[in-house]
Amino acid sequence: MDTLRVAAMISSISMRSLLGMLAVIVLYVVFAAGCNFGSDQGQALEEQKQKNEELQKQLEEQKEKEARRKEKEEEARQEELEQQVNDLQEKVEEQEKEQDQASGSSGDSSDSAIENASTSPSQAPEGVVVVSSDFNTAAASAEEAEVINAAIDYYQYAEVGDYDTTYNLLSYEDQNYYTRDEWIASNTALDSAAGEFVVTDAYPDDIGLGVPTYAVTLTVYSPEGSSFNRTTYFVNEGGYWAHYLNEEEVNMFDDALY
Numbered sequence: 001m002d003t004l005r006v007a008a009m010i011s012s013i014s015m016r017s018l019l020g021m022l023a024v025i026v027l028y029v030v031f032a033a034g035c036n037f038g039s040d041q042g043q044a045l046e047e048q049k050q051k052n053e054e055l056q057k058q059l060e061e062q063k064e065k066e067a068r069r070k071e072k073e074e075e076a077r078q079e080e081l082e083q084q085v086n087d088l089q090e091k092v093e094e095q096e097k098e099q100d101q102a103s104g105s106s107g108d109s110s111d112s113a114i115e116n117a118s119t120s121p122s123q124a125p126e127g128v129v130v131v132s133s134d135f136n137t138a139a140a141s142a143e144e145a146e147v148i149n150a151a152i153d154y155y156q157y158a159e160v161g162d163y164d165t166t167y168n169l170l171s172y173e174d175q176n177y178y179t180r181d182e183w184i185a186s187n188t189a190l191d192s193a194a195g196e197f198v199v200t201d202a203y204p205d206d207i208g209l210g211v212p213t214y215a216v217t218l219t220v221y222s223p224e225g226s227s228f229n230r231t232t233y234f235v236n237e238g239g240y241w242a243h244y245l246n247e248e249e250v251n252m253f254d255d256a257l258y
Contacts, residue, residue: 083180090168113145115152124196129155132200132219140202147202147214147234150241155218161193171235171242177250182257189256196221205233212236213244 116130117137124130129152131137140148150169157165163184167175170183178186187193198219205215213235221227233244245253 113142113149114140115149124198126196127156127160129159129197129199132198135199135201144202144214147216147241148199150234151199151202151216151218151232151243154243155197155199158187158192159196161187163187163192166243169243171244172237174243174245178253183253186253186256190252194223200229202234207233209235209244214241 114131114137116124116128119128119130131148131152137145154166154169157163157169164180166187167178167180167183170178198221199216200219201217202214205213207213213233215231216234218230218232219227220230230248232246232249234241235244236242
């Protein structure tokens with residue numbers, strides 16, 4: 001009986017030992033798995049952190065590029081405004097010079113105040129624009145003479161292909177519509193210098209611009225010998241007469257560009 005009891009006790013102790021060992025093994029496995037999981041999670045977090053840092057760097061680079069682009073655009077706008085101011089100043093100075101020359105010319109009559117009044121269209125060389133013999137220059141008022149001289153000067157520059165100067169003689173509105181490069185490119189494409197111009201008349205014409213405006217009529221002769229009539233406008237801008245393009249002229253120059 002004692003022997004059986006002892007055997008039972010031994011068996012019980014062995015079973016508990018086995019259960020204890022099994023528990024230790026299970027805890028070890030769980031711990032190891034936990035360590036591996038923690039290691040994998042840490043690596044994933046590190047990779048995500050690196051990705052976030054890369055994205056942040058890309059965003060900062062993009063912001064820097066956008067800031068540089070805006071800075072360049074602002075510089076370009078500033079340069080354009082400065083160029084417009086310089087162009088307007090040159091235009092005023094040139095017109096003042098022309099007015100001084102006109103006021104210093106000999107003779108008191110309107111006839112002598114109009115440029116090239118004594119030259120007939122058939123005798124006018126290239127680069128010299130004259131007034132039609134049908135126009136009574138002697139009866140022209142002082143203001144009409146100023147407008148006609150402004151038209152003569154403008155078209156003389158056109159005849160010699162000095163499109164840079166004709167741009168300076170455009171109205172503010174037309175200079176705001178065309179850039180200097182566009183204007184030169186359009187006139188070059190149309191070969192404006194190939195035409196010859198004769199002023200035929202000038203008279204006040206209110207076309208709703210809110211400033212003194214004159215219609216100036218021309219006859220334009222092409223190199224092939226054909227001719228056509230054109231009515232354009234000159235407007236008073238601060239004491240000088242600037243060329244204001246009519247709708248037909250704008251369409252013509254636009255078509256040459258686009």
